[in-house]
Amino acid sequence: MSNWQPCASPGILRDRAELLATIRQFFAERQVLEVDTPVLASAANPDAAIESLASHLKGSPHNEPFFLQTSPEFFMKRLLCAGSGSIYQLCHVFRDDELGRYHNPEFTMLEWYRTGFDMFGLIEEVETLMGLLIPAIEAPATRISYHTLFEQATGLDLRAASRGDIRKLAADLGIVVSPQHPDDGLVEMIFNTATLPWMEQQPAVVVHHFPASQASLAKLSPDDPAVALRFEYYAGGVELANGFQELDDPIEQRRRFESENARRRERGVRAMPIDEQLIAALEHGMPACSGVAAGIDRILMIRNSQPDIASVMAFPFAHA
Amino acid sequence: MATYNTNEFRGGLKIMLDGDPYSIIENEFVKPGKGQAFNRVKVRNLKTGRVIEKTFRSGESVDAADVLDLTLQYLYNDGEYWHFMDPDTFEQYQASKTAVGEAVNWIKEQDLCSVILWNGQPLSVEAPNFVTLKIVETDPGLKGDTSGGGGKPATLETGAVVRVPLFVQVEEVIKVDTRNGEYVSRAKDE
Numbered sequence: 001m002s003n004w005q006p007c008a009s010p011g012i013l014r015d016r017a018e019l020l021a022t023i024r025q026f027f028a029e030r031q032v033l034e035v036d037t038p039v040l041a042s043a044a045n046p047d048a049a050i051e052s053l054a055s056h057l058k059g060s061p062h063n064e065p066f067f068l069q070t071s072p073e074f075f076m077k078r079l080l081c082a083g084s085g086s087i088y089q090l091c092h093v094f095r096d097d098e099l100g101r102y103h104n105p106e107f108t109m110l111e112w113y114r115t116g117f118d119m120f121g122l123i124e125e126v127e128t129l130m131g132l133l134i135p136a137i138e139a140p141a142t143r144i145s146y147h148t149l150f151e152q153a154t155g156l157d158l159r160a161a162s163r164g165d166i167r168k169l170a171a172d173l174g175i176v177v178s179p180q181h182p183d184d185g186l187v188e189m190i191f192n193t194a195t196l197p198w199m200e201q202q203p204a205v206v207v208h209h210f211p212a213s214q215a216s217l218a219k220l221s222p223d224d225p226a227v228a229l230r231f232e233y234y235a236g237g238v239e240l241a242n243g244f245q246e247l248d249d250p251i252e253q254r255r256r257f258e259s260e261n262a263r264r265r266e267r268g269v270r271a272m273p274i275d276e277q278l279i280a281a282l283e284h285g286m287p288a289c290s291g292v293a294a295g296i297d298r299i300l301m302i303r304n305s306q307p308d309i310a311s312v313m314a315f316p317f318a319h320a
Numbered sequence: 321m322a323t324y325n326t327n328e329f330r331g332g333l334k335i336m337l338d339g340d341p342y343s344i345i346e347n348e349f350v351k352p353g354k355g356q357a358f359n360r361v362k363v364r365n366l367k368t369g370r371v372i373e374k375t376f377r378s379g380e381s382v383d384a385a386d387v388l389d390l391t392l393q394y395l396y397n398d399g400e401y402w403h404f405m406d407p408d409t410f411e412q413y414q415a416s417k418t419a420v421g422e423a424v425n426w427i428k429e430q431d432l433c434s435v436i437l438w439n440g441q442p443l444s445v446e447a448p449n450f451v452t453l454k455i456v457e458t459d460p461g462l463k464g465d466t467s468g469g470g471g472k473p474a475t476l477e478t479g480a481v482v483r484v485p486l487f488v489q490v491e492e493v494i495k496v497d498t499r500n501g502e503y504v505s506r507a508k509d510e
Contacts (some may be wrong), residue, residue, distance in 0.1 A: 095432070096377075097327075098357070166364050175358075175375040176337070176382075185356025185377060192350060193360070193375055208354030216354045242353040293353070 006314040012304055013314060018088060019133060019300060023110060026129055032086040032112060037075030039092065040066040043275035045073070047216065048263035051096035051183075052272065053105075064273070068094035071293055073217070074278045077246070079114055079282035080289060088112035090296070101308045102238065104317050108296035115289045119245040122290035123206050125235050126241055130204065134303050137235060141204035146191070146227070149207055153194040157295040158187065158211065159226065165301050166190070188214065200237035207232045216246035217256070233294070233301050243292030250282035322384040326359045326376050335367070336388040337374065341385035341438050349378070365441055366436055375424045388437040394427045402427075404435060404442065415442035423447040425480035426498045447498040452507040453477050454493050458484065471503075 005175045006013070027034065042060075044052035044067035054065035067073075078088055093109045114122055123143070131139030156169055163183060170177050170186050173193045177186070199205055202232050208231040212220055215228035229245035247253055254274065259270040300312040310316035324335060329347040336342070341500040342363040351357040357378035358379075364371050366387065376382065392404035394437065402424075413435070417424070419442045426447035427433060435447040458474035474484040480495055484503045493507040 047354060049352075049357065098349075098351055100351070103349060103351060173375065174373050176377075176380070178377070178380055185358075186401070188352060188356040189358050189375055189377065192352065214355065239353060295353075 003319060007310050007316050007319055008312050008314055012300065012306070013310055015304060016296075016300055016312065017287055019296065019303070023088075023090065023134060024084045026132065027088045027112070030086075032088050032114070033084060034075065034093075035079055035084070035087045035089050036074045036091075037079070037089065037150050038071050039077070039094075041069055041275075042066055042273065043277070044272040045070050046257050046260040046272040047273065048063070048192050048260050048267065048269075051269075053094050053096050054160075065273075070095050071109060073291070073293070076111060076113055076291070077278060078281045079287045080115065081284050083287075086112070086114045086249060086289075099317060102298060102301075104297065104309050104313060106317070106320070107309070110296055111291065111293040113246070113291040114291050115287045117290040119208065119231060119243070119290055122207065122235075122243055122245075122292055123231055126243065126294075127204070128236070130198065130233060130240065130299075133299055134235060136302075137204045139204075140153065141206045141233065142202055143206045143208060144251045145209040146211060147209070149195055150191055153198060154190065169194075176275060187211070190242070196237055199234055202237075203235065205234045207234070215247075215256070216242075216244065217247050217253075219247050229290075231292075233292075238298055239295075239300055240302070241292050241294035243290060246286070248282060248286040248288065250279050253282055254279055323381040324384055325381050326378050329361060329376075331361055334385040335363070336383040336385045337363065340368075341387050341443065343387075345371065351378070366438065369444075379485070386439050387443070390435050391432050392435045392442075394429060394431045395434055396429060398448060402445070404433065404445075407432075413437070413442050415445055418442055420445045423498075425478055425501070426496065427452045428478060430451065449497065449499060450495055450504065451498055452493050452495050453480075455484070455488065455490055458488070458490055460489065 040055060050070050052067040052070055056065050060066055076087060076089060077214055091109055092106055094106050098105055098107060127139040127141050131137050132206055139292050146271050147158050155160050156165060156167055157284055166186055170190055173190060175189050209227040210230040212226050212228050216230060218228040218230035221227045221229055231243050232239055233241040257274045264271050297312050301309060306312050329344055331344055333344045334341055342365055344361055344363055344464050348360045348364040350360050359376045359378055361376060362371060363374055372376055390406060393407050395403040395405050398447050401416060402420045403413060404413045418485060423433060423445045431448055436443045453476040456477050457475045460473055471483045472486055473481050475481050482501055486495060488494060495504040495507050497504050
């Protein structure tokens with residue numbers, strides 16, 4: 001039987017349009033410029049936890065694949081380095097091997113950068129926007145640092161914890177610990193599992209100051225290099241946004257890309273071509289800024305109390 | 321031995337954990353935006369029936385449990401084992417007291433039961449939802465009471481004791497819901 005009809009109801013499709021209009025108005029009022037950058041790029045994010053989709057184009061230099069972007073981050077940073085000032089973008093991004101209640105391989109992302117904002121400055125703006133988009137949420141959110149929340153949920157001080165402590169805690173939480181690649185990602189699984197019952201009870205939570213091992217593309221704290229200036233915004237236990245006070249050091253940027261590629265090789269997955277144009281832009285200089293990416297489809301889910309991501313998309317993966 | 325990758329996880333899949341066979345009830349894919357993906361899984365231990373939650377790193381493999389769901393006919397009890405037969409293949413299986421469990425209260429010869437086989441051996445036996453059994457012992461009820469109020473204990477031919485209305489007498493056949501052990505009706509009322 002052909003299944004041609006859309007998944008989301010007409011009401012939700014209208015609400016999606018309203019949501020996008022509200023976002024555009026929010027940024028217009030704040031003089032943040034809307035930009036439009038490519039979906040296909042010669043480089044990709046080497047982050048070992050994110051899988052890019054490769055695309056083979058006729059006429060691509062040296063027959064190398066282009067990659068569907070997992071976020072518009074690198075292009076937007078090149079604009080920032082070129083002097084764009086604060087910018088935002090609403091676009092589709094693509095991630096392989098992500099499908100579930102909260103995941104669709106292609107989804108809509110809102111990403112924005114604020115020049116001159118530090119992490120807490122941007123957190124405040126995220127709280128304001130989320131409060132506007134999700135009526136059930138009142139800004140501001142409950143703010144808590146990663147280490148405080150980890151200890152509150154597990155009783156373990158992550159900074160002082162030994163490898164044995166972590167493995168025991170994981171086993172106690174029902175995490176199946178395999179001997180092959182034992183510690184990789186374990187802290188993240190513990191954090192997600194142990195904090196969920198509390199998180200689910202909270203309308204909105206901002207977790208800030210992630211461990212430096214999960215810095216991603218955030219700057220390390222100048223006061224304490226063991227933590228990164230990274231934050232996540234959760235509503236009812238669902239992650240809606242992830243932001244950084246942005247790393248602007250080209251040498252450190254290259255080192256992080258290379259270390260992610262090394263993790264990829266250890267796992268037996270292909271390394272990603274490093275974005276030399278981004279490195280060159282950072283060498284030219286990026287204004288101090290903070291940036292954040294938010295999942296539009298998940299915001300729509302929460303805003304409309306929908307049980308899964310497919311029900312807010314016109315044509316989710318299974319119907320695409 | 322066969323294995324399943326976490327991306328094959330779905331309800332009903334039978335896997336091995338810590339030496340015991342489990343059935344997956346629910347599987348949720350969890351992936352922080354930048355971070356380790358994992359599967360949060362609710363599983364039932366097929367030996368004990370206990371439901372627990374487990375978390376697997378996505379992409380890992382887990383051993384498959386050699387488990388089969390069959391409908392078998394109960395034949396007889398030899399004092400130690402309960403014997404069952406597959407009505408299609410006529411293959412016979414013997415189940416231990418542990419495997420038969422609660423079903424011992426309800427099954428009689430020729431009943432069709434759901435049996436879970438693990439490595440070819442019955443792991444658990446489930447009685448049909450409704451069974452009809454004869455009452456072998458109960459106090460005579462008050463004469464003329466047909467209201468069904470109150471009730472009294474009655475011993476069934478399998479040895480199980482259920483509460484029945486006062487008007488139900490010895491030698492009568494009744495219908496029982498095996499899931500809660502409650503009297504439903506007189507069998508002849510149907």
